[in-house]
Amino acid sequence: MDTVTPLKISLFANLMNAVLDPFLIFNAGMGVTGAALATLGAEVSSAVLFMIFLFKKNLIVAKKLFRMPKLEKLLPLLQGGAALQLRNFALNLTFLAVTRVTQSIDDTGVAAAAHAMAIQTFQIGGIVLLALSTVAQFVVPGEMVEKVDEVTGEKTGGLLAAKAVVNRLMTWGLLLGSALGLLQVALIPTLQKASPVMEVRQAARNPALLASLYQAFNGLVFIGEGVMVGTGSFMQLSLSTVIATFGTIMALKKLPSMYGLTGVWMSFGVFNILRLIGVYIHQNVNGPLAKSKIEEAMKAQN
Structure with a gap:
C-alpha cells in the first residue's frame, strides 16, 4: 500500500492553493473569485497528478477507462454511494443551519466573527482526529479478512482480531481527543489575539471552550464512523447522521435564543453526542463487529 505518493500530491496541491490564494485575491484583485480559482487550480492539478501515477502503476487501463462496467458490479457501489451522499447531505444541512442561526444572532457581525474563531479552535484537533x-x-x-501464512500455517486476522483493532483505535481516539482538547484550551488566549475587538473575544470564549471539550469524544465519533465505512455499514452511518442532524436542528430552534452563540455550540454538542450513540449501537448491538454478531458468524463457520 503506497501512502507516501498521495501525501506528496496532497501536500503539493495545498501548497499551490496557499501560493495562488494571496496572488489571485489581492495582486490580481479578483477577491472571492480568485480564491475559487486558486482552489480549482489546486484540485485540477491534484487530479492530473493522481491520474498520471495511476497510469504509471498500471492501476488504470486506458481502453477500459470509458467502458461502462457491468450492472452487477456497479450496483454495490451505487448503493454505498447513495447512502454516503445522504450522509453528506445531512452534514451540509447541519452546517448550513448552524451558519444561518449564527448570522441571525446579531446584526453587528460579532457573533459571526466569534463563531469563526471558535471554528479555528476546533480545527486544531479536529483535523488530526478526522485523519484517524x-x-x-x-x-x-x-x-477482518482471515489470512493463513503459507509457510507456518499460522492464521491471522478475522473478526476477533478486527474487533481488537477497533478497541485499540477507539482508545487512541479517546486519549488523543482528550489531549488535543487540553491543547486547544491552552491555545485559546493565543487564538483570541486574532481579533482586536474585545466583544468578539468575549463572545468566542465559551464556544471555544465547548469546541475543546467536544474533542474528548470527537475522537470516538470520527474513528467509529471510519469503522462504519470500513465494514460497509453505509446506510447505518447515513441514518445515524440524519438523526443527528434532526436533533441538531431541533436544538438550534431552542438553545441559541436562550444562550446566544454558546447555544449554537451546545447544539453542535447535540450533533456529536447523537453520532456517538450511533457509533455505540454499531459497535455493540448490530454492527458486524458487535459481540453477538461475531458469535453468530463463528457458530456459522463451525
Missing part, C-alpha cells in the same frame, strides 16, 4: 477516521477505514476491513 481514514486510518480506521483502511485498517479495519483489512484485519
